[in-house]
Amino acid sequence: MAAGRPRDRARPAAALELDKLDLSFDPDKATFEDPTPSVLDGQWHDAATKLDLAKAYQEMGDVEGAREILQEVLHEGDDEQKKEAQAIIAKLG
Numbered sequence: 001m002a003a004g005r006p007r008d009r010a011r012p013a014a015a016l017e018l019d020k021l022d023l024s025f026d027p028d029k030a031t032f033e034d035p036t037p038s039v040l041d042g043q044w045h046d047a048a049t050k051l052d053l054a055k056a057y058q059e060m061g062d063v064e065g066a067r068e069i070l071q072e073v074l075h076e077g078d079d080e081q082k083k084e085a086q087a088i089i090a091k092l093g
Contacts, residue, residue, distance in 0.1 A: 047077035051084060063092050 050069050057066035066088070073085040 043076055044078055044081070047073050047081045050076070051081060051088075054085070054088060058088065058092065067092055 050073050054066040054069040054073065057063075057069065070085040070089050070092075074082050077085060
């Protein structure tokens with residue numbers, strides 16, 4: 001900036017132009033979907049990962065390690081994951 005020159009008071013690039021916003025309601029338009037994952041998505045993913053880990057433990061012969069992880073799935077997973085964890089626990093004996 002040159003000395004003695006007034007600073008340009010330009011509008012920031014990120015400023016909203018409110019007169020151009022469309023606030024009309026159209027029931028035929030698709031509803032907004034939040035692209036950020038929810039806590040439940042994270043829990044589902046964690047439980048799915050634990051199921052995979054438990055299967056790997058089972059294949060390595062670490063029955064106790066598999067059983068411990070499957071217990072976590074029974075507390076954290078969705079209905080389908082819990083059902084799968086119970087089936088694996090039944091196979092472990």
